[in-house]
Amino acid sequence: MIKTNNIITDTPIQISTEKETLFVSVTGSIVHFDNKNTIQKIQSNISHIKNIIFINNNLQKWDSSLLLLVFETICLAKDKKISYSIDSMPKNLQELITLAFAVNRKPNHKTSDQKDFLEEVGFKTLNITTKIKTVCKYIGEILSSIGRWLSANSVMRGTDFLSALDDCGPKAIGIVSLISFLVGLILAFVGAVQLQMFGAQIYVASLVTIGMCRIMGAIMVGIIIAGRTGSAYAATIGTMQVNEELDALQTMGLSRIDFLVLPRLLSLLIAMPILTMLADFMGMLGGAFVGVFMMDLPYQEYWKYAIDAFSLKNFLVGIFHGFCFGFIIALCGCYCGLTCGRNADSVGVATTRSVVNAIVWMIVVTGIITVICQELGI
């Protein structure tokens, strides 16, 4: 029988000390046992201890929680250079402990990515300059690829171009039409409430026409295509990265820009202005729906005001927006795909990034075009 003082009971684990020895007695069933307090108690009792002995006091059932307790206690003992004994513990538990300490390989490099604030700022700044260089190189490669295409030296396949065009053009007609119709409808509703106060509800037609043709049509198409097509570009090319297809292209000496980016870019440059025209028309139709069926405006009169408000200048500005947005969406989608990591998670990140980047850059470019138009009096 062991005479003990300072008995600390933490059923089914008892901790006691005798002279320079700490006894950890385990009894009954130790299943799903939270050993946090026990470890703390062992820690607070080992200042003068030279041995730790585990005692099997009719242990019946145990799981990883006991294994963890033994493991952590041994780690503590090794750290403090205290001898320990687990000889009375079940044989299989002893074997598992031996297994856990069998290989003591430390990682070769820091696994934690945590940095302090200044380090983070430094890294971010360095990353920004690297990123700017990468993006400039990427745009340069695209321009030289366009040059190769114009001089008929590109490896772009005609079928890839047609397939990309089909995907971002005809297949997007339905969603673009629906959303643009609804946007025209909302624009008319919002405008009508204000205009009705002045008895000028007929100007709903002008409001919708100018709004859709000048900017709203292009922006709506841009957002739809960024979410629908830009993200698909990032996901497709990102998956090719994961499947080593991009490596295969590179080792075959085929330009990734010619082969993957150019057909997508060209197809969007063609499809976006056409989809913008469609969105303009569908938005006007949505406005007409509200004007004619809800506000009881005469049909002919609505269209008369709409056509009067329509100007080629506004229409072309809208189309130009569409063209620029096409360039931005293709650029962002393909860039995020090409710079994607090599696991499934990275594809998701690349897809999200492509949409966010495209929308942010579309807004930035819209601001720039608006200022330029203002300066030029367009």
Next chain:
Amino acid sequence: MTKEAIIQVNDLTIGYGDYVLLHDANFQVNKGDVFIIMGGSGCGKSSMLRVLTGLLPPKKGNVIINGTDITQASPAELQKIREQSGILYQSGALFSSMTLAENIMLPLQQYSDYSPSTIKELAHLKLALVGLNGFDDFYPSEISGGMKKRAGLARALALDPDIVYFDEPSAGLDPISSRNLDDLIIELNRSLGTTIVVVTHELASLFAIGTNSIFLDANTKTILAQGNPKELLKNPPNKEVYQFLTRGETK
């Protein structure tokens, strides 16, 4: 008689960022060899392959292929080297938007002056050579993993390369498919005289096909042994190589 080296690696150090994966590696691959790059997980086998194929620039040293140092080569020289080599990736890396024939036709269209009909026939022939006769119009998603690897091999062979690299060819294959692929590698080596570089840790495969090898070690980050895998098994130079070649047995 000394064999002629087709790949010469001198003082090669490989790594990512500040992390060194392998340092001061020296070896040569002779013409007509089936050369195995073996070692445990994380020792840098696949990275070595990426360096040999010009996908990863080394931190130090040089890689001379057919007399050209690819670490210093101009884009045109690198292009020429790439035309002389084919690669079979772990997953096959076939372009999913193209049929098998189109996948094989792609390098032929790019680098040969053959007429479109000849290119088509050549693609058919290459598929037949790897046992995929009649699969020309199939898409990669319509065939099994083993068949994808065969189709990837057909694409790697499209330009009749001097060297074909294989990245873990047996990975994900059942034993019979794996054995068939090994037989195919031996047959290509014998009949076409192609030099073959294989990255693998499949013992059955490396003993069956390897004529020369290097053993990379993750702990020392060096090449621990060089030679014919069967010879290395008979006379292991150290316990790491012996344990690797005997699935962890200790002497």
